[in-house]
Amino acid sequence: MSGISEFAVRLNRGLCHVFGTLTRTLLLGGIVTTAHAKGKQLLDLELVSFIEPPYVFQSDTAPTGEVRGLATAIVDELLNSTGVSYQLKLLPPKRAIIYASQTPNTCVYPIERNQEREVQFNWISPILISRSGLYPLAGRPVEKKLEALVDAKQLRIGSHLGSATGEYLRSLGYEVDSASQGDANAYKLQFDRIDVWASDHLTAAYTAQTSGIKLGPSAFDFFTTLRAIGCHSSVSTQWIEKLSARLYAMYKDGSIEKLRSRLEKSIVLMPPIRK
Amino acid sequence: MSETTLAANNHSPILWSDDKTRTIAEHLIKDEFQPSTLSQQQQLAELAWFANSSKPYSGMTIRVVSERIDTHFYEANILAKAFYKLTGIHVVHEITGEDDVIKKLQAQLATGQNLYDGYINDSDLIGFHFRTNQAIQLDIFMKNEGADVTLPTLDLEDFIGLEFTKGPDGHLYQLPDQQFANLYWYRADWFERPDLRARFKKRYGYELGVPQNWAAYEDIAEFFSIHVKMIDGQRVWGHMDYGKRDPSLGWRISDAWLSLAGTGDKGLPNGNPVDEWGIRVEDCKPVGASVARGGALDSPAAIYAVEKYADWLERYAPPDAKNMNFTEAGNWLVKGNIAQQIWWYTAFTAALTKPDTPIVDGSGKPKWRMAPSPKGAYWQNGMKLGYQDAGSWTFLKSTPPERMKAAWLYAQFLVSKTVSLKKSLVGLTPIRHSDIESQTFTDKAPYLGGLVEFYRSRGKHLWTPTGTNVPDYTRLSNYWWQYVGEVVNGQRSAADAMQAMARSFDNALDEISRSNDHACAPALGPIKGADYWLNQPGAPRKALTDQQAPETLDYEEAIRVWN
Numbered sequence: 001m002s003g004i005s006e007f008a009v010r011l012n013r014g015l016c017h018v019f020g021t022l023t024r025t026l027l028l029g030g031i032v033t034t035a036h037a038k039g040k041q042l043l044d045l046e047l048v049s050f051i052e053p054p055y056v057f058q059s060d061t062a063p064t065g066e067v068r069g070l071a072t073a074i075v076d077e078l079l080n081s082t083g084v085s086y087q088l089k090l091l092p093p094k095r096a097i098i099y100a101s102q103t104p105n106t107c108v109y110p111i112e113r114n115q116e117r118e119v120q121f122n123w124i125s126p127i128l129i130s131r132s133g134l135y136p137l138a139g140r141p142v143e144k145k146l147e148a149l150v151d152a153k154q155l156r157i158g159s160h161l162g163s164a165t166g167e168y169l170r171s172l173g174y175e176v177d178s179a180s181q182g183d184a185n186a187y188k189l190q191f192d193r194i195d196v197w198a199s200d201h202l203t204a205a206y207t208a209q210t211s212g213i214k215l216g217p218s219a220f221d222f223f224t225t226l227r228a229i230g231c232h233s234s235v236s237t238q239w240i241e242k243l244s245a246r247l248y249a250m251y252k253d254g255s256i257e258k259l260r261s262r263l264e265k266s267i268v269l270m271p272p273i274r275k
Numbered sequence: 276m277s278e279t280t281l282a283a284n285n286h287s288p289i290l291w292s293d294d295k296t297r298t299i300a301e302h303l304i305k306d307e308f309q310p311s312t313l314s315q316q317q318q319l320a321e322l323a324w325f326a327n328s329s330k331p332y333s334g335m336t337i338r339v340v341s342e343r344i345d346t347h348f349y350e351a352n353i354l355a356k357a358f359y360k361l362t363g364i365h366v367v368h369e370i371t372g373e374d375d376v377i378k379k380l381q382a383q384l385a386t387g388q389n390l391y392d393g394y395i396n397d398s399d400l401i402g403f404h405f406r407t408n409q410a411i412q413l414d415i416f417m418k419n420e421g422a423d424v425t426l427p428t429l430d431l432e433d434f435i436g437l438e439f440t441k442g443p444d445g446h447l448y449q450l451p452d453q454q455f456a457n458l459y460w461y462r463a464d465w466f467e468r469p470d471l472r473a474r475f476k477k478r479y480g481y482e483l484g485v486p487q488n489w490a491a492y493e494d495i496a497e498f499f500s501i502h503v504k505m506i507d508g509q510r511v512w513g514h515m516d517y518g519k520r521d522p523s524l525g526w527r528i529s530d531a532w533l534s535l536a537g538t539g540d541k542g543l544p545n546g547n548p549v550d551e552w553g554i555r556v557e558d559c560k561p562v563g564a565s566v567a568r569g570g571a572l573d574s575p576a577a578i579y580a581v582e583k584y585a586d587w588l589e590r591y592a593p594p595d596a597k598n599m600n601f602t603e604a605g606n607w608l609v610k611g612n613i614a615q616q617i618w619w620y621t622a623f624t625a626a627l628t629k630p631d632t633p634i635v636d637g638s639g640k641p642k643w644r645m646a647p648s649p650k651g652a653y654w655q656n657g658m659k660l661g662y663q664d665a666g667s668w669t670f671l672k673s674t675p676p677e678r679m680k681a682a683w684l685y686a687q688f689l690v691s692k693t694v695s696l697k698k699s700l701v702g703l704t705p706i707r708h709s710d711i712e713s714q715t716f717t718d719k720a721p722y723l724g725g726l727v728e729f730y731r732s733r734g735k736h737l738w739t740p741t742g743t744n745v746p747d748y749t750r751l752s753n754y755w756w757q758y759v760g761e762v763v764n765g766q767r768s769a770a771d772a773m774q775a776m777a778r779s780f781d782n783a784l785d786e787i788s789r790s791n792d793h794a795c796a797p798a799l800g801p802i803k804g805a806d807y808w809l810n811q812p813g814a815p816r817k818a819l820t821d822q823q824a825p826e827t828l829d830y831e832e833a834i835r836v837w838n
Contacts, residue, residue: 115372119520119756126382129390147359148368150352168371223369224338224390226382244385251386 042083043239045231046106047075050093052182054206055110055128055227058090070202071110073259074127074250075229082246084239093162097230104234110227112164121230122240124247128227132165133218134196135204137189142196146220158185158194165198165223186213200225289316289323296326299360304693307357311696312709318693321428325688326361328424332681333363339682341395342373342666343602345625346453346702350689354698358688366685373397373601374522380669381749384409389674393682395452398439398665399741400748404449405442406793411670411679414447424680426687433692433707435730436665438544439740443559443795449667452690453622453704456729456738457531457662459485459649460608460619462634463830464642465499465506478502484827486649489536489583491825492617496591499614514591515607515616516584518763523601525755528584529741530662531618536580537653538571540814544659545742549814551659552751553577553777554744554784555800561746562800564780566815569800569808573770573777574815576653581769583651585762587617597763608643609634617648620664624703624726645725646833647734652823653816660836663738666704705730725834732837746797747787754779 049056055071067088079086091099100108101120111117113125134152136142146152149172156175159166160182170176177194179185185197186207196219197204208215231240250256291297300322304315311318341347351368359365369391371379376396383390384407404410417425431437431447440449465471466483475483479494486492499513517527529552533539538553539546549555553572554564564570571577588596593612596604605623608616611633627634627641634642648661668686670679688694690706696713699705703726710716711730720727729735745751758776761767767775784797791797809817 113378115374115522118374118378118522119760125378126386129382129386129388147356147365148352172370221336221367223371224340224379226379248385251388 043085044105045079045084045086045235046103047079047086047088048091048096048100048106048108049088049110050091050096052093052110052203053210054202056090070259071127071227074256075109077255077259078124078127078243078247078250082243084243097162100230100232102232104232107229107231107235109229111230113226113228113230114164114168116167117164117230122233122235122237123228123230124240124243125228126226127229127247130200130202130225130227131221132198132200132223132225133204133221135189135199135218136196136216138214138216140189141216142219149220149222152196152220152222155195156193158188158197160185163198165200165225168223169198183207183211186211186215189213189215198222289320290327291323292327292330296361297323300326303357303361307353308693308697310700310713310715311693312707312713313692317428321426321691321693322361324426324428325358325684325691329362329364329681329684332677332684335678335681336365336367337392337678337681337685338367338369338390339393339395339685340369340371340376340379340391341452342376342397343370344453344455344622344666344702344704346622346698346704347395347666349698349701350452354689354694355685358685362684364681364685372522373526377749377752380671383671383673387673389678392670392674392678393686394669394671395666396449396669397740398436398449398451398667399745400669401440401442401448402741402743402745403747403749404669405444405446405743406746406791406795408793409672410448411672412446412448413450413670416670416683420676421680421683424684426691428692429687429690430692430709433709434690435706435708435711435735436663436667438736439663439665440667443743449665449669450686450690451665451667451706452686453666453702454706454735455620455622455624455664455704456734457618457620457648457664458645458725458729458738459615459617459647460643460645461485461615462613462642463644464636465614471503474498474503479825481825482827482829484829485646485833486615487826487828487833488649488654488823489617489651490823491827492615492649493583493587493591494825495615495827496587500591503614509612511612511614512591512593513614514587515604515613516588516592516596516618517599517601517604518585518588518597518760519600519603520756520760520764521600522752522756524760524763525752526601527618528581528759529752529755530664531648532580532584533577534659534662535648535654536576536583536651537655537658537816538574538576538580538814539658541655541657543737544739545744546659546814550742550744552741552745553815554780555814556744557800559743559795561744561784561797563784565774565777566805566808567802568781569803569811569815570777570780571815572780573773574809575818576651576814576816578770578773579653580651581759581762581773584759585769588763618662619645621645621726621729622664622702622704624723625701628703628722628724640722641724643724644830645729646830647836652819652821659739660734661738663735663740665740711735728834729837732834734837737837743795746784746791746795750783750787751780754783 056069096108100106159176160179166176188194190213304318347370351370355366355368379390380394436451436454441447472483475498496513534551539551540549549571553570554561555569564572566574609632630639695707696710699710705711716727754776758772762769762772785799788797808815
């Protein structure tokens with residue numbers, strides 16, 4: 001089996017659900033840069049994010065300034081239903097993280113939460129739970145079956161700057177080649193500059209679809225990541241706890257599942273993005 | 276099924292589903308699982324049991340997570356693959372920071388999403404697990420729904436740390452996978468050098484040796500960092516610690532500094548009624564951490580502990596230490612420029628006994644020794660002697676039962692007698708009496724700096740993890756690094772930080788009490804004031820005015836406390 005259609009077939013159910021949320025966002029017209037919660041406003045936040053399709057992106061067809069994506073949809077619903085208004089702006093990934101860590105009343109999403117970053121923010125977590133795998137190019141599978149991560153020691157692994165997963169692999173002694181943007185790894189696979197791309201499932205599937213570069217199935221799913229909203233320490237503990245409680249309720253009442261599953265087949269309808 | 280000619284215990288025949296599986300098992304025993312406390316026949320019988328009991332789960336992929344130490348790398352890189360070959364159950368064994376393990380466990384509990392099928396979670400969370408009814412009670416599970424997937428030769432009595440993973444209700448919530456202690460570490464070769472001994476005695480008036488209290492430790496730290504400075508052409512320091520604002524800074528303080536300062540009450544494992552975190556418990560209910568409520572988190576002993584920590588880090592440790600975390604500092608000792616470390620995790624024994632390093636001699640023996648940590652001014656006989664970490668298998672009720680059973684099989688494989696002695700030699704974090712008492716460990720003892728002596732002594736029971744006074748480790752542990760980090764950065768005094776932290780603890784206990792209806796849930800006690808509590812017997816204690824008289828012992832005398 002090779003190619004995106006076969007690849008899509010083997011995606012797990014959770015991944016398919018994720019696509020649905022994306023489509024919902026598209027159909028509902030996307031998330032605008034300034035959002036106002038219904039009713040009385042209790043908190044006004046500055047929100048920063050960065051382009052990381054399909055979690056956060058600007059569509060070619062959307063009006064200028066609209067920010068979309070699964071993470072954006074979840075964050076919007078979370079804040080909107082908790083009485084928080086916000087203004088959103090996009091920055092490069094590293095700058096977004098630094099900006100939020102240094103600017104009062106500001107939060108950044110969707111960043112990977114880990115021990116190294118723990119002290120930088122007050123956390124609302126997890127807005128997404130993702131699994132990362134090692135993706136080869138379709139038709140060029142990893143020669144030796146990977147039974148454990150250690151079997152990937154001889155591989156050239158692609159990642160991108162600011163990726164906590166890439167940093168994780170590097171810290172364990174793996175050969176990691178970081179591109180400036182995540183989707184550049186699809187092209188690096190195509191030109192045989194890396195053997196596998198360390199990516200979460202949804203990003204790999206989305207990139208394969210939009211770039212037209214077919215990926216093979218993950219050779220090994222090696223890591224589980226919590227994606228979160230990281231807030232400057234000035235955002236009060238009371239608000240962090242309130243938003244966290246609402247987020248957990250969204251998991252338990254099925255809201256997040258609904259966001260994920262509403263139009264789960266949509267990714268195959270998405271047109272390639274022109275480069 | 277085919278029958279092998281080998282027999283377990285020379286009684287029952289070993290049944291194999293096919294010859295291929297038997298061959299795999301034989302290769303594993305020959306190539307990987309030596310030495311073992313079991314005979315090869317007994318090992319074969321255990322592996323046959325795993326192969327047969329795993330059949331319903333063969334083809335499944337399960338996911339588990341643990342912290343970043345040598346033992347778990349061996350499990351993830353070698354043992355998970357062996358288990359897959361034997362059973363067909365593919366295990367993704369993730370390794371990540373200890374705080375990440377806790378945050379992921381917390382995420383599963385909060386969201387109900389099944390992130391992992393099993394966690395190797397420190398027994399420090401036992402106070403949380405027994406109060407929240409979200410972790411599986413393994414004693415019940417093994418007798419009932421898990422009976423068909425519980426290894427007949429698991430032999431719970433053989434585990435040295437089972438007392439740490441039981442709740443006050445008597446139920447077993449976790450199964451130890453690895454254990455390591457927090458001990459004093461020093462360069463025995465330097466401490467034995469006549470020139471250094473003479474210089475020390477001339478300056479301080481007593482023998483250079485294993486410090487028994489903080490006064491002696493401080494003298495030795497000053498001696499090497501300020502007065503000796505250079506040994507064999509290399510800059511050396513008399514103290515090592517770490518101070519990076521990181522979750523591991525919190526463990527540094529909560530694991531050791533307060534307990535050995537003498538913050539809590541007498542009574543093992545953690546001090547009763549006030550434990551080493553300064554939390555007072557009445558009838559199993561945490562009632563407060565501040566002195567005003569009878570706790571000791573902002574008591575003179577606790578403030579003294581944090582003051583010493585910050586002061587010695589500033590004055591005697593390498594300048595880089597302030598920017599290091601647990602892992603970075605742990606690997607620093609191998610450079611060979613540290614004379615002593617007041618708390619050192621034996622999980623780093625494997626890393627510090629590798630040949631061809633400045634701290635191992637030409638015959639492969641370490642130039643260093645581990646010994647009991649010195650005690651602070653408030654410490655009294657009968658108080659906790661030190662910390663021990665017991666990373667333990669923990670299963671959550673939100674994990675689908677069939678997945679949990681497959682993970683339970685993997686967990687038992689990692690701690691089975693077939694595997695455990697080899698694993699203990701690789702990671703040096705033993706969990707079984709049978710391994711510790713084995714001839715293999717006797718032969719290995721001269722090469723491990725005192726590890727075998729510690730684990731063969733009563734020390735393995737006296738050095739204890741965080742106890743059941745702490746109702747929500749994940750939540751409360753965040754305060755440690757936040758407040759103590761401010762002391763390291765000079766933003767607060769130790770007294771100010773501990774008073775603020777005690778207030779935060781009290782508030783958190785109050786909030787936990789509102790969301791937990793367990794019989795041992797927190798119930799904040801009344802404020803009676805510091806004057807009242809400081810005049811009661813036990814913790815919290817009044818500020819001392821007397822100075823400690825420094826005391827040292829030679830190594831053999833120092834380690835007698837373990838026995």
